[in-house]
Amino acid sequence: MSLETHQHFFRQLLRIRTFEERVGELFVRGGTAGSMLHLSIGEESGAVGVGEAMQPGDSFTTHHRGHGIFLARGADPRRMMAEIGGKLTGYCRGKGGSMHIADMGLGHLGANAIVGGGITHVVGAGLSYRNLQTGGVAVAFFGDGAMQQGGFYESMNLTALWKLPVLFVCINNEYGMGTRLDRASASLEFVKRAETFGLVASEVDGLDAEVVHDRAQELLEQVRKGQPAFLKVNCYRFHGHARMDKSPYRDDAEEAAGRQKDCLAFQRKRLIDTGMTEADCDQIVTEVNQEMDAALQYALDAPPPPLDTIYEDVYAPGQPQPEPVDQRLRDALHSPILSGRA
Amino acid sequence: MSLETHQHFFRQLLRIRTFEERVGELFVRGGTAGSMLHLSIGEESGAVGVGEAMQPGDSFTTHHRGHGIFLARGADPRRMMAEIGGKLTGYCRGKGGSMHIADMGLGHLGANAIVGGGITHVVGAGLSYRNLQTGGVAVAFFGDGAMQQGGFYESMNLTALWKLPVLFVCINNEYGMGTRLDRASASLEFVKRAETFGLVASEVDGLDAEVVHDRAQELLEQVRKGQPAFLKVNCYRFHGHARMDKSPYRDDAEEAAGRQKDCLAFQRKRLIDTGMTEADCDQIVTEVNQEMDAALQYALDAPPPPLDTIYEDVYAPGQPQPEPVDQRLRDALHSPILSGRA
Amino acid sequence: METTYREALRLALQESMQADPSIILMGEEVGRYGGAYGVSKGLLEEFGEARVIDTPISEEAIVGTAVGAAMTGLRPVAELMYVDFVTLSMDQVVNQAAKIRYMFGGQIGVPMILRSQGGTGRSGAAQHSQSLEAWFLHTPGLHVAMPATVTDAYVLLKHALTLPDPVVFLEHKSLYVQKGELTPDQAPPWGKAQVLRSGTDFTLVTYSRMVHRALEAAEQLAAAGISTEVIDLRTLHPLDMETVNASVSRTGRALIVTEDCLTGGVSAELAARITEGSFDFLEEPVLRLAGEDIPIPVAAELEAASVPSTERIVKAGHLLLRR
Amino acid sequence: METTYREALRLALQESMQADPSIILMGEEVGRYGGAYGVSKGLLEEFGEARVIDTPISEEAIVGTAVGAAMTGLRPVAELMYVDFVTLSMDQVVNQAAKIRYMFGGQIGVPMILRSQGGTGRSGAAQHSQSLEAWFLHTPGLHVAMPATVTDAYVLLKHALTLPDPVVFLEHKSLYVQKGELTPDQAPPWGKAQVLRSGTDFTLVTYSRMVHRALEAAEQLAAAGISTEVIDLRTLHPLDMETVNASVSRTGRALIVTEDCLTGGVSAELAARITEGSFDFLEEPVLRLAGEDIPIPVAAELEAASVPSTERIVKAGHLLLRR
Ligand SMILES: Cc1ncc(C[n+]2csc(CCOP(=O)(O)OP(=O)(O)O)c2C)c(N)n1
Ligand SMILES: Cc1ncc(C[n+]2csc(CCOP(=O)(O)OP(=O)(O)O)c2C)c(N)n1
């Protein structure tokens, strides 16, 4: 690949890493909606590698650890950060938060707080693209923990049976909360397993985002021809499961080793090896820091959603809307029939 | 195997075939509780082959097409027939019917009307046997259709992860209602698939019940050592899905061919080949006919459950029992508080 | 024209699919088999495999696939053969379909229909006879339709196929052979209850199969000099309490009849709303005649005893009028 | 002794497991992690991996495994990290655990506990904040316990671990840090509601987290000269309407406060039963202050506005007394 590409990948990996660090900062500063925030630090290569191989018109769903994937697909970090802060200017008007960020314009069919919950949705998207012949591909991103959810196996079968343009991407960061993958799954032959469902499948080391990209590219070509595929990206979850988790269930030696698999450091080294100076790299770092500082500030400054918005978006506009409970109470005591309200 | 064994297998296969024919007769005579009756004609070898390889202290669950399996494990055909007739003297006092026959004494943890519904139960039974060190094995019998249910994959993983004494037996009769297996599953590599979950697995032609038995025997030996296994028995569903189904979705040629795979005829031929006379065989047929005619008559003569039994068995005796709706109505109009009933 | 509930449903699907190419049907046995209860017979032949899709036995993925398809340009009708099987897809119905518009801040809706059937009448036993509509009534984000008549089977399904949000459309297994006149032009709009019989002594509120038993009972009560107003709710969401309370405020007495089991059932919400809306007019507490608080047994007589019968509705009417 | 809701639950599990070797714990992160909310901390160390079992993320199989284990000699406590995830195991809870005794004609029961937690308070958004108890109230065959206090967390869990039938045991995520005196000897028996505050003007019926807001509200109402009787139901099945109706028949007014959404919720059954049981004594319709009919939004202020607050309970009390 060209130097621009190397740089672009570095910038994208760095944007995710930096964004997640700012999410941590927003949390510390009390600006997040809750603490169920799952950082993808250490897993940027899956997001960038696959994300860069996708095309406009493709769609995707993510698991709860999906910030990086959405950023890789063009998200505005300010609106993301605002959503994580539960603000009105966030992608979901402060109703969804970190675990439910979505944007139809960018093909993000939604992050999901149910492990495996978004996997079946790409089967449906694939069905739409097949029937409507849009040429689009639907990609499901999920963690290694979702490999133990039955719905995933039903989904693989349907895509293979109907030859849908679907790619399943398992971001294997070795852990589901405090449970290491080998304590959650008796066998680790996920690639072979996917093949027995009629998918083409492969796995890749997440250290090199460009390798992840090339592998995703190969699979996506087959997917566009109607051969669904499965890709497993192996990486390591650098930090705790969510903001409150200090990972007491794994020892420092393991964590230190895991953090050696750093796709960002790897890509920076590649830039240096291909002739860029440390100063050039630092320049990118400075730019990205500015971008993400701005996103953080945007979230802090953003307005909270007005309380009465809680009744909106339950049903489409024009449909009967939810009646506030307090209104019902008043009606019950003031003979609505007499007052002609019922 | 010895001639007695050959004879025993023949008798067992024949008892199932004949029982199912009598179920059909009971239905025609209006003696069954409903028409959701799923006959296992053509599938007797899976029931007898595996059933004979099981031991006292082993338990099992079955799918909705489980009459044969229970008979192979020692069921009393009269009480079975009575249950299918919804009678008080049936195994479940006329509350469960064909799809919910169970008998704890014989280790039958229950037939299930939810496709795949009973599979996870054997995982729990296996866990009990491991923890309580009973030496027992739990066997799940289910159809090819259940291979498309996610819960089955979760179950395989748990048994392998915890090394539970569990055997999964898929009775592949080629159809799930009107859907042939190859239209329900993109890949038919079920054995390989089970292996990728950490199970030992194999499949066997259901034509010869003794071969099925030997294969089940081999697998059960490993299962007792804590290595869960999967066995697929290939056969053909001779008749429609349930009593109302005339199988319009498959042509006569296919059906004729399928019915050639007749494990009962095969075993009878084996008896003849090993020196038994047709007369000897017919003698067994006569005995079995008598047994099953008696079961049919028993069901017809059996008393229906008294209406007030509907409130029993919702909760254990001694626990608060359901209050009849009509009683509530009366209470509402007769100030229970004044009458001191509340 | 006279037709059956089953035919009316098929006609609604057929006409809607002809008019809207984005509508697809998916579920177990909906294609070649024509539907376990024959509702979709002939549709595969007319619309082809791309739009009438037989699925494996994978309830979770069936509904999840419909959700994803509904978000990307199709209008899926996902069929669950028995509503009892929704227990395998509740995450997709409740956590996904019902909440996506909300969680995503109104960006998009999930215009899909979950078609299924419930209720007793075929000795299907505990796992094939339930009435689970109360769960959906309790799930914000869903519409819930439960047609009792040939005409409503047709008009409600056709309207459901135009809504921007998910609809749980629940048929009754004992109504498929129900005959009746198909008169769409005389049907009330979506979300409005229908007064099927006017009366002055008490208001009987019901829906789905129990509507027919209620009408029979009203006939018998009339012979005994008791005048019953029978209201068919037609949809549980929207829930037309205006019509119900307007009636109860006149009659001063209400009896609710549902097939689902009493405790925590639809009858509870109806009783609460009637009491809230008509308290000053109530001569008696609102009565609930519902399914027993038990699983459904298989024996035909026991099954029949588990849900309200015409006779017991008549008895309840006498009880309520104290004569 | 003073302790927390979390500690009380752990103590109940620990003592019960010491006394009954057939009790096992299973669920996601219940072992090494000590439970997502720390309830089972230390139990793996004390009872070992055979009895405290970390499971993969397989909700359907977790509950199904518990069902099978309960039928074969163990007494499993299956934990679902959030009650919202029960949507993935409803078949096992509703079609299997709740119905097995019945379907099998009383041969055997399913002595298991489904432990989970629900409710708002942590900005968990729509899929991590639900209150789904109404579904279980509507499922014959289940017991449903919802402790509000430290003492009930302890006594109800200990008793549940002796019952012959399945118990859905629902904790509240906002109560784990709740402090209180552990006084088991002063607790009412299983199935009995508890009058936590005597009053004369109206009866406030509630359970779980809302009990605490109700008591705060009652305090404020007292200052305004309104006397509130506060009843904590403790279990929804059994449902102690005797205690509730005895109170309402004295006060003549009832306010129900629940966190689950109003329509089709537990408040509906309670309102219906109070009206059925105390109609002649009611001065006003039974009022229901419940969760809004919406999914739970993530923003803290919006989340708070989705469920009853102490202030709104006070308002409702004034409204009910018309002063
Ligand atoms: C159905 C369901 N079960 C359990 C949880 C609780 N939970 C949230 S994340 C998580 C671990 C998921 O692990 P993995 O899929 O590997 O994703 P990762 O967190 O490692 O990115 C669990 C158990 C959930 N949100 N949904
Ligand atoms: C969860 C669930 N989905 C659908 C059905 C309806 N149904 C009953 S049997 C059956 C076919 C099952 O096929 P298979 O598992 O191969 O068993 P077979 O009938 O061939 O013995 C179906 C779809 C059901 N009972 N449960």
Ligand SMILES: [Mg+2]
């Ligand atoms: Mg992981």
Ligand SMILES: [Mg+2]
């Ligand atoms: Mg089959």
